[in-house]
Amino acid sequence: MNRFNQYVNDLFVWNEQMRHFLHSEQVEQDAELWQQLDEFTELIENVNQELSTEQLLSLQAKVEHIHEKMENYFARKQGQGVGTIWTEAPKLSPGEHTLPKLPYAYHALEPYISEEIMRLHHDKHHRSYVDGLNNAERSLKKARETKDFSLIKHWSRELAFHGSGHYLHTIFWHNMNPHGGGQPKGLLQDEINRYFGSFAAFKHQFSEAAKQVEGSGWALLVWSPMAGHLEILQSERHMQLTQWTTVPLLVLDVWEHAYYLQYKNNRAEYINNWWNVVYWHNVEMRLEKALDNTPGI
Ligand SMILES: [Fe+2]
Numbered sequence: 001m002n003r004f005n006q007y008v009n010d011l012f013v014w015n016e017q018m019r020h021f022l023h024s025e026q027v028e029q030d031a032e033l034w035q036q037l038d039e040f041t042e043l044i045e046n047v048n049q050e051l052s053t054e055q056l057l058s059l060q061a062k063v064e065h066i067h068e069k070m071e072n073y074f075a076r077k078q079g080q081g082v083g084t085i086w087t088e089a090p091k092l093s094p095g096e097h098t099l100p101k102l103p104y105a106y107h108a109l110e111p112y113i114s115e116e117i118m119r120l121h122h123d124k125h126h127r128s129y130v131d132g133l134n135n136a137e138r139s140l141k142k143a144r145e146t147k148d149f150s151l152i153k154h155w156s157r158e159l160a161f162h163g164s165g166h167y168l169h170t171i172f173w174h175n176m177n178p179h180g181g182g183q184p185k186g187l188l189q190d191e192i193n194r195y196f197g198s199f200a201a202f203k204h205q206f207s208e209a210a211k212q213v214e215g216s217g218w219a220l221l222v223w224s225p226m227a228g229h230l231e232i233l234q235s236e237r238h239m240q241l242t243q244w245t246t247v248p249l250l251v252l253d254v255w256e257h258a259y260y261l262q263y264k265n266n267r268a269e270y271i272n273n274w275w276n277v278v279y280w281h282n283v284e285m286r287l288e289k290a291l292d293n294t295p296g297i
Contacts, residue, residue: 036066094137099123099130100170108178112273114262125257126169129238132162164238168218171286172251177279184280188249188287195229202232203275206252209234210271216255221283222246223290230287247290250283 040062051059102122107115136158143149183199184192196202202221209232210219218235224246235241252274259270 033066033069036069040066094141095134097130097133097137097166099127100173102173104178109176109277112276113176113259117257117259117261120261121253121257122169122173125255126166129162129165129169132158133166136162160239161237164235164242168220168235168238168248168251169253171248172253174282175250175252175279176274176277177282178277180277180279181275182280184284186284187291188280188284191230191287195231206232206250207268207271207275210252210254211268213254217241218254219252220248221250222248223287225290247286247293249286249290250278 043059043062099122102118106118106122109118136155139151139155140159143152143155183189189199192199192202196205206219206221213219213234214236216237217240218238220233220235222231222233222243224231224243226245230249231243231246233241233243233246252271254267254271259267263270
């Protein structure tokens with residue numbers, strides 16, 4: 001393959017990655033970014049002969065322009081404190097957490113999860129964890145400054161409760177998608193089959209873990225870097241029964257605030273329906289990132 005073909009080929013791959021990324025991030029508002037990528041796709045799909053230097057330079061300029069747009073997009077997202085697994089998490093000072101936006105519309109998960117639940121769950125409950133985490137961090141900063149640690153037990157509990165509440169909800173929103181459902185692919189599929197035997201066996205255990213959480217809590221699919229395999233855990237409230245060093249991949253909120261308005265006390269029906277909105281692409285990406293960052297022992 002000559003260098004020109006190689007360059008165009010690279011552009012194809014890059015363009016595909018960008019489209020895939022935008023889709024996974026649900027960039028619904030930034031229509032301009034999508035339009036530019038659409039134009040770029042059309043342009044490179046019609047390249048079937050050697051371009052002149054001038055045409056090549058024009059192509060390069062377009063790539064650079066889109067690249068700059070993407071960088072602005074990342075910077076904006078980080079400014080909003082989203083810090084998803086694909087963007088580098090911002091380095092926050094004590095008390096600077098912000099409520100991330102939902103990656104889709106409030107009604108997008110209907111009929112499985114109602115708009116009313118999503119509004120309440122995201123705007124009220126999740127916000128209270130963000131506020132609680134900021135408060136705990138600021139209070140501990142003050143304790144360091146005044147050297148008064150008489151309330152450290154209280155603030156440590158608040159830090160764990162609200163911090164876990166904030167982080168798990170942030171993962172939870174991205175774990176779901178209106179284009180979700182079905183089964184995972186690739187590496188995640190392989191790891192599920194290797195450890196649980198089959199997708200059906202995994203799904204059965206995860207659903208039972210969620211149904212049988214005592215009181216409020218979560219079911220979580222995690223990656224254990226120490227053991228080098230997946231695991232299913234339960235968490236009571238937000239932070240109890242966890243296994244340190246594991247990386248959450250797929251989380252299911254079974255607090256009553258996540259389903260009661262729509263499903264009343266039928267947690268099992270909520271869990272059965274929830275599988276229709278599981279966004280496996282997001283879970284697959286999380287596993288790949290977890291494996292990339294495995295520090296070893
Ligand atoms: Fe929740």
